[in-house]
Amino acid sequence: MAYEKKIPVDLDCPLRLTMSLIESKWKSCILDELRSGTPMRPSEIHKCLPEAAPRVLDIQLKELVEDGLVAKTIFPELPPRSEYHITPLGISLLPIIDSMLKWGEEHMDIFEKKYKR
Amino acid sequence: MAYEKKIPVDLDCPLRLTMSLIESKWKSCILDELRSGTPMRPSEIHKCLPEAAPRVLDIQLKELVEDGLVAKTIFPELPPRSEYHITPLGISLLPIIDSMLKWGEEHMDIFEKKYKR
DNA sequence: TCATATACCGAAAAATTTTTCCATACCCTT
DNA sequence: AAGGGTATGGAAAAATTTTTCGGTATATGA
Numbered sequence: 001m002a003y004e005k006k007i008p009v010d011l012d013c014p015l016r017l018t019m020s021l022i023e024s025k026w027k028s029c030i031l032d033e034l035r036s037g038t039p040m041r042p043s044e045i046h047k048c049l050p051e052a053a054p055r056v057l058d059i060q061l062k063e064l065v066e067d068g069l070v071a072k073t074i075f076p077e078l079p080p081r082s083e084y085h086i087t088p089l090g091i092s093l094l095p096i097i098d099s100m101l102k103w104g105e106e107h108m109d110i111f112e113k114k115y116k117r
Numbered sequence: 118m119a120y121e122k123k124i125p126v127d128l129d130c131p132l133r134l135t136m137s138l139i140e141s142k143w144k145s146c147i148l149d150e151l152r153s154g155t156p157m158r159p160s161e162i163h164k165c166l167p168e169a170a171p172r173v174l175d176i177q178l179k180e181l182v183e184d185g186l187v188a189k190t191i192f193p194e195l196p197p198r199s200e201y202h203i204t205p206l207g208i209s210l211l212p213i214i215d216s217m218l219k220w221g222e223e224h225m226d227i228f229e230k231k232y233k234r
Numbered sequence: 235t236c237a238t239a240t241a242c243c244g245a246a247a248a249a250t251t252t253t254t255c256c257a258t259a260c261c262c263t264t
Numbered sequence: 265a266a267g268g269g270t271a272t273g274g275a276a277a278a279a280t281t282t283t284t285c286g287g288t289a290t291a292t293g294a
Contacts, residue, residue, distance in 0.1 A: 003232040006279065007252080010168060011228055014221025015145050015214065023140040025282070028132050042241065051127060053283050058242065068227070079240040079291050089224070096220060097132065099213045104131025107206070110185070111128055115120040123249060124282080142252070159271065170253050175272065196261045196270040 001067055018096070021067055026052045027060050028097055031086065034070060035094055039083035069093065118184055135213070138184055143169045144177050145214055148203065151187060152211055156200035186210065 001009070001020065009020040022028050026049060033048050034040060042061065046054050061084055064070040069090035075081040086094075118126070118137065126137040139145045143166060150165050151157060159178065163171050178201055181187040186207035192198040203211075 001232060011225065011233060013146070014218050014225060015149060016142075016221075017225060017228060018217040018221040019140065019145055023136065025133075028136055029130070032132060043239080055243085055284080056282055059282090062242095068231075074241095077240095078289085080242080080289085082241065089227070092224070093220065096213065096216050099216060100135040101131050103210065103213060104133075104135040107209070108128065108131060108134060110206070111134060114185075115118060116128060160269080172254075172273085173252055176252090191271095194261095195259085197259085197272080199271065 001063060018093075021069065022093065022096075024060050024063070026057060027064060028100065030057070030060060030064060031069065031090055031093060032097055032101065034084060034086040034090070035097070037086060037091075039073065039085040041081065041083055045084065064090070118180060135210075138186065139210065139213075141177050141180070143174060144181060145217065147174070147177060147181060148186065148207055148210060149214055149218065151201060151203040151207070152214070154203060154208075156190065156202040158198065158200055162201065181207070 003009070003011075010016050022031070029049055029052070030045065033045055040048075042058070045061070046052070046057055049057065061070065061072075065072050065084070068087060070084050071087050073083045073085075075083075120126070120128075127133050139148070146166055146169070147162065150162055157165075159175070162178070163169070163174060166174065178187065178189075182189050182201070185204060187201050188204050190200045190202070192200075
């Protein structure tokens with residue numbers, strides 16, 4: 001995530017650290033989908049976020065797991081089956097996701113008028 | 118911001134809307150700097166965020182103004198002088214910035230151990 | 235047998251963001 | 265007149281993210 005980039009994230013800045021974990025296009029949405037705690041299979045997540053390219057969901061799920069916000073269970077079955085669920089660390093981010101969701105709902109009209117079409 | 122991109126931001130998704138306003142590298146930090154309400158000159162902002170390329174601060178300040186989160190006052194003087202201050206809309210985002218700041222402080226140790234060096 | 239579904243991943247193209255460098259224009263101080 | 269500070273912006277390179285396309289492998293159902 002952070003230190004394998006050419007220009008590494010400044011982990012000493014709390015704001016940049018938190019942002020770096022969720023700023024990719026679909027990460028906050030993935031966490032929102034997983035919020036209930038019920039594990040979801042990747043195909044389900046894809047269905048819930050149909051506008052996201054499947055490949056990018058794969059990549060971002062992998063990064064969420066790497067960062068410890070989400071955990072993965074692989075069932076040794078065929079055809080393959082796996083499940084993702086939110087971890088306690090991910091759950092601790094949900095209030096932030098909530099407040100962004102709420103802010104977006106409350107102020108959506110401003111930006112629809114401003115930018116739509 | 119949103120609809121002048123080839124792949125426009127989905128303004129109907131409240132989460133993506135909110136994220137799109139603050140996800141650029143330094144926007145949340147700029148809002149944090151302006152939080153007190155006291156106007157700041159661009160040169161001051163640059164000094165407070167020395168790791169940011171000045172050019173990118175200019176660009177992101179401009180976008181923050183365009184999105185209505187920050188306002189700009191230009192004084193018709195020479196040498197040129199201008200000031201940026203946070204708007205009520207920007208202030209309404211501060212609780213989100215706060216919670217990200219707090220989360221980052223509380224969980225920094227995890228990621229320092231994990232990614233530093 | 236053929237299509238579909240499952241999960242995943244490599245590679246390249248495209249889009250976007252960030253960085254870097256340079257330029258404008260004017261003032262003040264040395 | 266030279267150097268430094270002010271605010272700003274063009275342009276290209278570099279870095280990063282996202283998209284798109286294709287491939288692996290195996291099982292099930294038509």
